[in-house]
Amino acid sequence: MPHSVPLRTTAALGALSVIALAGCAAPAADPAPTPTTDTHGEIAGAAELAEPALGLTSIDGDGRVSHLDLLEETTADLGRVSAPTSVHSDGRYLFAANASGVSIVDSGVWTWDHVDHFHYYRAAPALLGEVSGAGVATVATSNSSTTGGTGLFFPDSGEAVLLDTEALSKGEVVERFRLERAPGAGLVVPAGSFAAVASSDEIALHTGDGAPVGETTPCVEPAGTLTTRVGAVIGCRDGAVLITVEEGAPVVERIPYPEGTTAPRATSFANREGRPTVAAVAGDAGVWLLDTRERAWTLLPTPEPVVQATAVDDKDENVLALTADGRVLVVDGVTGAVRAASTPLVGASLAAGQPVSLIADQQRAYLNGPTEGRMWEIDFADDARVAREFTPESTPLFFAETGR
Numbered sequence: 001m002p003h004s005v006p007l008r009t010t011a012a013l014g015a016l017s018v019i020a021l022a023g024c025a026a027p028a029a030d031p032a033p034t035p036t037t038d039t040h041g042e043i044a045g046a047a048e049l050a051e052p053a054l055g056l057t058s059i060d061g062d063g064r065v066s067h068l069d070l071l072e073e074t075t076a077d078l079g080r081v082s083a084p085t086s087v088h089s090d091g092r093y094l095f096a097a098n099a100s101g102v103s104i105v106d107s108g109v110w111t112w113d114h115v116d117h118f119h120y121y122r123a124a125p126a127l128l129g130e131v132s133g134a135g136v137a138t139v140a141t142s143n144s145s146t147t148g149g150t151g152l153f154f155p156d157s158g159e160a161v162l163l164d165t166e167a168l169s170k171g172e173v174v175e176r177f178r179l180e181r182a183p184g185a186g187l188v189v190p191a192g193s194f195a196a197v198a199s200s201d202e203i204a205l206h207t208g209d210g211a212p213v214g215e216t217t218p219c220v221e222p223a224g225t226l227t228t229r230v231g232a233v234i235g236c237r238d239g240a241v242l243i244t245v246e247e248g249a250p251v252v253e254r255i256p257y258p259e260g261t262t263a264p265r266a267t268s269f270a271n272r273e274g275r276p277t278v279a280a281v282a283g284d285a286g287v288w289l290l291d292t293r294e295r296a297w298t299l300l301p302t303p304e305p306v307v308q309a310t311a312v313d314d315k316d317e318n319v320l321a322l323t324a325d326g327r328v329l330v331v332d333g334v335t336g337a338v339r340a341a342s343t344p345l346v347g348a349s350l351a352a353g354q355p356v357s358l359i360a361d362q363q364r365a366y367l368n369g370p371t372e373g374r375m376w377e378i379d380f381a382d383d384a385r386v387a388r389e390f391t392p393e394s395t396p397l398f399f400a401e402t403g404r
Contacts, residue, residue: 043146043169046123053109053122056366056375058392058399059084059096065105066394067125067402068375075392079127081105086355089400090141091273093128093168095150096398097137102152104128104173109403110145113229113274120403129173133159140189140225142232143274145169149176149195149208151188158183160197162190162208177210189225191232192245198222198234203241205250217241217252226269228276230292235266235280242292255295263288263299272360273404275313277333281306286336287319301336302329307350310360312380320365320380322358326350328365330380340384345369345376359401368396375399 056068057078065078081103084096092110096103108125111118131137135156142148146169152161158181167174179197186199194213197204201220205213224235231244239256257265266280266288280288286301287309306321306329317333326347330340346356346369354370364387365378375396377388 043121043123046121049120049122052111052118052120052403054361054401054403055107055109056390056396056399057089057094057105057107057402058368058375058394058396059087059094059105060394061370061397062394063096063103064394065094065127066392067107068390068392070377073388073390076125078105078107078125081127082130084398085136087398087400088139088141089402090143090145090150091400091402091404092145093141093150094398094400094402095137095139095141095152097139099136099156100134101130101132102137102139103130104168106168106171107400107402111404112146113143122403126171128168128171131161131163131173131175133157133161135183138185138187138225140187140227140232141165142190142227143229148192149190151190151195153181153186153188153197153199155185156183158186158199160186160188160199162188162195162206162210165190176208177206179206179210185221185223187222187225187234189232189234189243190227191243191250194243194245194250196232196234196241196243196250198225203234203243203252205243205252213250217254223267224269224280226271226278227274228271228278228292229274230276233269233278233290233292235269237265239297240266240290242295253295255290255297257297258299261299266290270308270310270358270360272310272312272314272362275311277311277313279309279311279319281309287321287331289319289333300331300333302331303336303338308356308358310358310365312360312362314362316381318380320358320360322346322350322356322367324350326356326369328358328367328378328380328384330384340380342378342384342386345374345386346372348372355398357399361401361404366399366401368399370395370397 094105133154140151164174219236263285264283308322312318349371
């Protein structure tokens with residue numbers, strides 16, 4: 001049976017919040033007793049852990065930021081940012097955007113993916129500052145929270161900004177470049193040491209310092225992006241563009257939709273972080289799956305329309321989807337058959353147009369219900385069972401799983 005967990009507020013941002021989060025580590029998550037020669041992802045002042053310090057970092061409608069430690073089931077108040085309209089996360093940072101800029105929150109917990117193994121870290125959480133811009137920015141991140149770049153595109157001004165992610169890991173907000181483009185929809189997508197700026201129906205590659213690289217690539221109505229272990233995906237009206245880096249140079253490949261398809265295009269992608277397959281809603285037709293290793297799309301029919309989808313991309317090929325009445329479906333990624341379904345959890349939030357998010361990791365899924373004032377942990381491998389239900393002190397309007 002699910003159980004409701006009241007969250008206990010520990011401290012405000014500053015010295016007290018740092019102490020509170022540092023004190024949340026369970027014995028299994030203590031710093032490793034011996035140093036490792038592999039320092040990937042490590043930064044000065046961070047403790048390496050034996051397992052990931054997973055948490056749910058949330059922001060309410062007034063900009064109050066809270067962090068729930070999933071091991072200790074305690075919560076810490078990290079302070080306040082400008083009231084957000086949207087929030088994007090890479091698993092460490094939260095980028096809270098509104099019409100005048102982007103506020104950046106460092107949860108202080110992250111995982112470094114080294115392909116065949118992982119490293120886990122904890123440092124002091126912090127509110128890092130704001131990046132000014134006109135219009136609610138689209139945000140694109142890579143799989144690294146200590147290297148490379150983070151892209152922001154401000155639609156009202158057309159400004160394309162690349163932030164230095166290594167500088168973020170040191171508590172500094174540094175712009176690598178700020179380029180002028182035509183106002184409208186757009187993306188700035190990091191790809192290795194390069195960045196792709198998608199706007200005005202084309203993709204232009206740049207170095208990390210903003211210098212143009214090579215020819216532009218057509219991409220009508222760019223929308224949606226995600227970085228996998230293979231490369232960075234950008235959605236276009238006729239398919240997707242995949243950007244990889246080979247021998248120090250960017251490589252651009254087009255992945256068109258299957259010939260003759262009539263399903264609506266993908267405009268937003270989601271998956272278990274780093275995995276090669278990404279999922280996107282295909283209107284009422286079901287779910288698009290894009291395998292970036294195979295460079296191939298698959299249209300996965302679902303027995304009913306869904307409003308969100310994410311690819312777990314595990315050995316069972318699970319795909320998770322959210323229905324309009326707030327149920328979480330566990331879908332067979334080959335046949336589209338529903339393996340399990342939760343009870344309606346976030347129907348009221350969806351009906352009210354609230355920003356519900358369904359997030360998957362290797363073992364669990366997480367869901368926020370702003371109207372319901374709840375967050376849920378779902379065991380999708382066990383008949384979509386609600387494993388834990390959390391009742392935060394402030395409304396979880398936006399949230400992210402951090403430490404992953």
